[in-house]
Amino acid sequence: MRRVARIALLAIFGLMLAAEWIAPYPYDRQFRDQAHAAPSRGHLLGTDAIGRDRFARLLYGGRISLVLAPAAALVSVALALAIAVSATLAGGLWERAAMIAVDLVLALPWIFLLLAVRAILPLNTSPAVSAGVIFALLGSLGWAAPARILAAAVKSQLRSDYVLAARAAGCALPRLALVHVIPNLAPVTVAQFWVTAPVFLLSEANLSLLGLGIAEPMPSWGNLLRDLQNLPSLARQPWVAAPLVLLIVTLSCCHAAQPSVEDLR
Amino acid sequence: MRLDLFLFAFLAAAQPLVAQWGGELRLSLRSEPRSFHPALADDDASDMVRYLTGGVLVRINRATQQPEPSLATSWKVLDGGKAIRFQLREGVVFSDGTPFDAGDVLYTVETLMDPNLHSPVGDGLRTEGGPAGAAADGPLTVTIRTPAPLAGGVRLFDQICIMSRRSPLKERAVLGPFRIAEHKPGAWLRLERNPHYWKTRAGRRLPYLDSIRLDIQQNRDLELLRFQRGELHLISSLDPEQFDELARARPGSVRDAGATLENEFLWFNMSPAAALPAYEKAWFASRNFRLAVSHAIRRDDLCRVVYRGHAVPGVGPFPAVNQFWFNRQLAPHAWDLDLARRLLAQDGFRAEGAALRDREGHAIEFSIVTNAGNKARERMASMIQQDLAALGVKLNLVTLDFPSLVERIGKSSRYEACLLGFNNVDLDPDGQMNLWLSSSSNHAWNPEQAAPQTPWEAEIDRLMRAQASTSDGQKRKALFDRVQQIVSEQAPIVYLLNRNALVGIAPVVRGLQPSALHPRLVWNIDEIYLAGAS
């Protein structure tokens, strides 16, 4: 099962990376006489509202979504892990300060920071750069929720026998963290990652309502998923759901392909 | 055939043609009304409530576009347009029984002229010479005076709802066919029939409907879903995809009422204070550049692809649906890349490979801002991007949320080009004075000029002021025709298209006459009824 998932993932990533050679057309080429076309030999997944090939946009869009969203998730989970482990191990004032910071970060309307940063960027910034900046910000702001859960998990670890034994044996805090605590947080940490990655991918789609998403004509799976809002037409045009299906397949393969807890230990 | 059966069959068939009394009409508002005060209605939702509840002296028939008597039975324009005398209808009372007379009209005008009110309707009554005043020449005769001729004239009074000076309910006492009954903030608003409405039919007081329920529904997909389920009777604005979807599923329930006054256009930032490089300012200041861009855009494609044929190419400030004011000598700028290249060559632009460059060798690249979340505009921008690429122009699309957009175009001037639309509510060009006058804050491409910076803007200023200073319709028409011609020649605004009015109407609703002018479906609300209601 794991092997199948890994092969599937390689195939998907391979397709995305080779989009320039596999995609039949550039993602922004408009076939205006064939808008909203059904799948055909010329357009495997049909065309969108202004005649752009959906298959090409799916391939090119995967690059943005499958690279930037997981990268942002990695950043936020790594930050959460670092903060949770160091604050909980340090205890006392540091732990309290970290939890206050978590509450603050969770409560503040960061959307306005994103708007402010977008306003600072020059208008002629390329879509790729502005996408990178937005995902970097999402990654650096998205650590709070995972941090709280990881902190509770660290606390739980600290009560376990092997940690007590390690501390009794004089194990220093950094070693305790790296050898005894963090590896045992693997399942929870990995769960955070698999929740956070699609959340960031979809955040990009939701942020496009405020002008913070990927700029046209560059596609992303997030902005392709916006077409699903028109449910009645989905029954007549089920191929519009292709990005959703591919996203579910990709995430499921990632989940199935991940090493087991024993392998991580 | 037996006579009784024949009569029964005849009556059954004729039933829908005879107006039915009673029932509740259900439609939606796109946002929470900000105010129920008739003078402060400045958003679409408040405007709709005002239309349904307010009584006006004169009502514009949206089908004929002509003013018709309402609370005023007749009127006379005097003193070269500086005064209008209204003869008021006798025996009219407000919704709480308070009598209506000339004093209420005076009170309304006085309220609108309050300098701290800042009402769009009130500002329409102000001329360059100062505010309007009113005097009663009897209990049912009132004269409205302005220091300078009121160019919009009698038509302005279609938007001025008369308020009671005596009623304890204040502005909640109304003269229209409905009054506000219940309001659940954020959810819905229910209007009930005004028991004292002055219009009658067959000896009974109109309206036919008992009530109207206005659900606050921002999500268009949900609105469509509810319409398909029969929970809503009307949708006043469908997007083209929804229209086609509904036309396929329920063919009799949609109507394309033709081109509206709502136009989509783009303009370039020509403000000298804009933080743009000098060479970019030079591009946008070049008439040939603007015209070339206009001729490179395929308007037919925008209408056909984005609006699925439910739009017409834009010509100028008004489309042909504005029967009197539209300049029929003008036509949309045709798609012509050769002409565009020739125009550009005249100003020293040249193609180098795939890129267009100016005299100094700068590649022509600029951004266009538009508001995020508007699918049609985003698609249009993508198509314009491809059209201009054929000329070698690199266009970058930037979508912004609305407040950020307003800040850039209205305050900081930190933009290069903008794609936006205007929802004109007024047939009269006087309603667009603040767009055309160079000193105005809404003079899109270069606002608040101390003095007109170009001869053609000076000419437009002169023409607009001249048309505002006379009440002679034909003279005004000639003057505004010239304004439209200058706009077409100079292209400070590149008009793209006018959207059609796409509406959804449930089969049970009768008496409707969909119009391209606001409010599209309920402009004759007192004549609308529901089949099978009573």
Place this chain on the structure above:
Amino acid sequence: MRDFANIAARRLLLLLLTVAAVAVLSTLLVRLAPGFGMDERQLDLRLTGRSVAAIRARAAPDTWRCLTGWLRGDWGSSISLRQPVRELVSERAGITLRTLAAGLAIAWAASALLCLAGLWVHRTALDCALTLAAGGLLCLPAAVVAVLAMYFEAGPAWALALVLFPRVMRYARGILTAGWRRPHVLAARSRGVGPGALALRHVCLPAAPELLALAGISVSLAAGAVVPVEALCDSAGIGQLVWQAALARDLPVLVPLTMLAAAVTCAANLCADAGRVLVCRWV
């Protein structure tokens, strides 16, 4: 008991300070964001220049006065809706509380049921189905979830539950799976402890601190998710009000509601922490 009271008092004080900090920082964020002080009415062609200037002035309230007012409990009036903020909130609070309570209850009930079923049954097919279901729901944009919920006439509570469920389930599954693999659980199984007692006493109870932390975090996730859910479902709650206020940069509405959300989040986490302490002492 006295220690507990002291700790509770300290935590409450911290909560108040956090809420005050949220007020200041969120005011700063809104103030710095582009579009503050702008009103779309400025683009109304019917207005004179004087009216446009007056509208601009009204759209940018005195920030310092607003901030001191909020910290004193005076919430002022909404710029965009022209009503007292307290009135707006009190009209809508009931709807949002019901949506939150129902959404959280549905999400937790479904997650608990499926996680425990996954532990008891332990079949690959069930695991795959749960992964796909959670993954699929995570991949749906909030707008699609809202339309789906309304399509099936389920309402905003179900839309919120659909948004929360995959997150709660994934986290909970990770926590419970880790707990299931502990040596003492294996020992209990080998001694013939029944699945119910195994799950509750040997898996859930030791994992209670993490589950309580998850419960606390799910409240703040719900508070965040209720904003787009109510806005997209056209439900007249506080979430819809926050969304409209954010679009309009309506500072007098945004900051008090942000303070309210912060208070709810901190209170939820405070309760979770208190619960964790009690459970740890008991276990």
